[in-house]
Amino acid sequence: MIKQNLLIELGTEELPPKSLKKLAVSFCENFEAQLNSANLQFDSIEWFAAPRRLALKIHNLDEQQADKQVEKRGPAVSSAFDADGNATKAAQGWARGCGIDVTEATRVKTDKGEWLLHVATVAGKNISELVEGFIVQALKQLPISKPMRWGAGKEEFIRPVHTLIALYGDKVLPAQVLGLTSGNQSQGHRFHHKDLVTISHADNYQNELLAAYVMVDFNQRQQTISQQMAVICKENKANTIEDNDLLDEVTSLVEWPVALVGTFEERFLDVPPEALIYTMKDDQKYFPLLDTNGKLLPKFIFITNIESKDPQQVISGNEKVVRPRLADAEFFYNTDKKHTLESRLASLDTVLFQKQLGTLKDKSERIAKLAGHIASQINADVTLSERAGLLSKTDLMTEVVMEFTDIQGVMGKYYALNDGEDSKVADALYQQYMPKFAGDDLPTSMEACAVALADKFDSLVGIFGIGQHPKGDKDPFALRRAAIGIIRILIEKELPLDFKLIAEFSAELFADKLSNDKVIDDVIDFMLGRFRAHYQEQNIKVEMIRAVEVKRPTSALDFERRLKAVVNFAKLDTAVALAAANKRVNNILSKNGQSEFVEIDDALLTDAAEINLVNKLKAISGSVNKSFDAGDYQAGLNQLADLRDVIDSFFDDVMVMADDNAVKNNRLAILGELQRLFMFTADISVL
Structure with a gap:
């Protein structure tokens, strides 16, 4: 069977950068599900994503589905023919549905009788017949919360679409998607290559777009950005702040990444670095530079989408853009310092936390x-x-935090130190x-x-x-x-x-x-x-967590200690048997009501197995209780694990529900003591 690479690309207007990677991965997973559902064989599938495109390449995809045999069982032979051997209406109707005459049917015998059977060969469909449906379904399932319309059409997508490629090897497959007809042309770089790019073969997709200044592979583009920033950092003896979300976003903003370094006036470094970093990263998508001691430098890296013949012009433009933002931060900070945090307490009365709560x-x-x-x-x-609690929300009323909301708390520290508050309050x-x-x-x-x-x-x-x-x-x-x-x-x-x-x-x-x-x-x-x-x-397994939840401990530290004990207990060879025994104990006690229990009466112990169990309980209960009281649940459970043999013998040799009521209650009391000890830490029976 012929195998070729299949290329699918949807060319769009600029896609939302924070959603690009998620959209691409989802498109890939959705399309792969369609291929698997259609039983089409392929080696692998990879996704591509750039600001103006989502694309997939399916490697070594079968050109056609394999033929398959479909069995259609008809009525039972006993009801398919009358006494004269003529086909009944039921048999004739079934045969017509299969496109055959009754005489062409075969028969199959089962343990319930003999039945008419038709085995049909269904020819597999060519990829050219399937690809449109695959694309439509894959796009329909993308995580798009607010689709948009464009022009006079009724089509909806996250952004307007312009091109559609469906290329199997060098053959264009027919498809109509979102008002577009499939072809083999893609968008080049918006500035460096404004003409459409003809993709000659699915295998040439990346290289032919590279020639048009489009680095379509998201991971390659991100690696290029990281490498360029590493060179700049080395040249400036600096580091950047690791921020994978920002790196993903910047990678989603450019088709042809070029990293450049800009500067700003050193006077801005008098402003708390968090405010400067926030405005550079969140507002401008810049990467601030730090010296080897982690101190902010008056420099930043930015990623541009063009390879300029005069990079200094691009650098100057970005410096002009960021300077007013830094100046705003400086102005707000200096203004805020004129008022203490304590003086802002009254203004908190003008802001609702929640209308019912004040x-x-x-x-x-x-x-x-x-x-x-x-x-x-x-x-x-x-x-x-x-004191810290009282001042905790006062920085929300400052100009800097109103402008840069993500640094609330951070600015509170700087203002508190400026006001002469204790350093512990500031922290x-x-x-x-x-x-x-x-x-x-x-x-x-x-x-x-x-x-x-x-x-x-x-x-x-x-x-x-x-x-x-x-x-x-x-x-x-x-x-x-x-x-x-x-x-x-x-x-x-x-x-x-x-x-x-x-x-x-x-x-x-x-x-x-x-x-x-x-x-x-x-x-x-x-x-x-x-x-x-x-x-x-x-x-950690859910059943272990549930075992502790049953006890409803209201101390997180106590919950942690109990859970660690359960996790350790579950590793013991005796754990499964003891968990089963505890489940049995719980079932017996729940059916008989614990209100009738009495203290264990040694005089009523008759069987060797129950005597051994009670003696063992007496021997270890003091030590176990001492461990539990000290919060050492692990030591307590480990000691209880030694009871396995005597518990097994008890259930093997002793009839708990004895005819003598006193003996029965005494044995239930033994089980009650077992339950108390094992349930003290967690419900071991859940395991």
């Missing part, structure tokens, strides 16, 4: 009280924690939002931890307290992120705090603002649910 000033006052309460339990300075303002994302740093000082926890608990309790739980992917107050942040801080900082008690204290601070009577239970349930997400990222 203003940002209300929130700040609650955070201050809750931070002090937490600080008193974690050996942090209560006064400094309260707490900087770190209050940590961790912002998975893998982000945690607050360093205990005072910062107290403020960060207070801020997150205030949001959790407040929003749950008015019944606005996160639903689906809607989480406007980022409560999931807040809960994960709380869990990480409590575990990684080894803070033995009870989040139920903290939530209760927080709820009291809202006075009569909360309308949900079950707010504490809802917060606990939500927190416990976040443990699953937190630990699944660490590849």
Whole structure:
């Protein structure tokens, strides 16, 4: 069978840079699914993406589907013919549907009788018949939230489309997609090669576009950018800030990347570097340069989409563009320093946190009280924690943060130091939002931890307290992120705090603002649910997490210790047998009610197996309880693992539901003690 490379390209107006890579990968996965569904064989598929195109190359694709045999079973022979051997109407109707005469049918015997059968050969379709449907379906499934229309047509896509290539080897395959007819012409570079480029063969796609100043391979383009920046860094004895999202975005903005370096006046370095970095990266898509000590230099790298004969003109243009932005940051910063953070507290009363929960000033006052309460339990300075909590939102009212919202907290630190606040207060303002994302740093000082926890608990309790739980992917107050942040801080900082008690204290601070009577239970349930997400990222099995969830521990550190013990226990050779035995114990006890249990009476022990089990329990229970009380769940479970043999013997040799009621209850009491010990850490039966 003939095999050729298939090229698909959709030429468009400039695609959204933050979505380009996602669109390309999705297009590739969708098209591959179509090929697999059609049982077309190919070696591999690769995607290409540039600002004005999405493309795929399918390597060594079969030209045609293989023929296949399709069996169509008819009526049973017993009902297909009458007494004279003539075909019944049922048989004739089936034969017509198959396009044959009844006499042409074969027969198949099964254990339920003999049936008429027709085996048809269905010829495979050529790729030229299939490609249009593949493209249409692959594009239809792209993650496009707001498609647009253009011109007078009714077609919709994320951007207007101009060209469509469907090339199998050097043959154009017929297709009508989004109002376009397939051909073999692609768009060249918008400035360097304005004419269309004829692609002579699917194999020549990349090279022929390279000649037209289009580097269509996204990864090649990104590697080129990285290499060019590395050369600039070496020449300037500098480094850039690693930012994969920015690198992806810049790669999506250019077809022919050329990295250049620009400069700005050193006086701007008096402004906090975070503000300068923010405006360069987020507003201008520039890469700031740092010296070998990590200090910001008055230089930046930018990626242009043209190979200019006079690069200095391009550099000057970019320097002129960024200078007003830096000047704004400088002006705002100097203006802000004229007012203390404390003087801005009153202005927080003009901004709502949430209409039922009050203003940002209300929130700040609650955070201050809750931070002090937490600080008193974690050996942090209560006064400094309260002070940081009170000032925590004041930098939101500064000009710099209003202009550059992503550096809230960061600017709070600089203004606090300018105001003469304690350095621990300043650091707490900087770190209050940590961790912002998975893998982000945690607050360093205990005072910062107290403020960060207070801020997150205030949001959790407040929003749950008015019944606005996160639903689906809607989480406007980022409560999931807040809960994960709380869990990480409590575990990684080894803070033995009870989040139920903290939530209760927080709820009291809202006075009569909360309308949900079950707010504490809802917060606990939500927190416990976040443990699953937190630990699944660490590849811990769901059943192990569930085993601990059953106990509903309200200390994150305690949850961590229990889970580690369960994970370790599950590695033991005895784990499976003991988990099964515990399940059996739980089933027996649940059917018989524990209210009738009595203390184990040695006088009622008759069988050797139950005597051995009770003796073993007595021998280790003291040590096990001591381990559990100390929070050393792992040691306790490891000791319980030694019970396997005596538990197995008990179930093999002893009838728990004895006729004698006293003996039965005594044996149930033995099971009750077993359950108590094994269930203390987690529900081992879940394993």
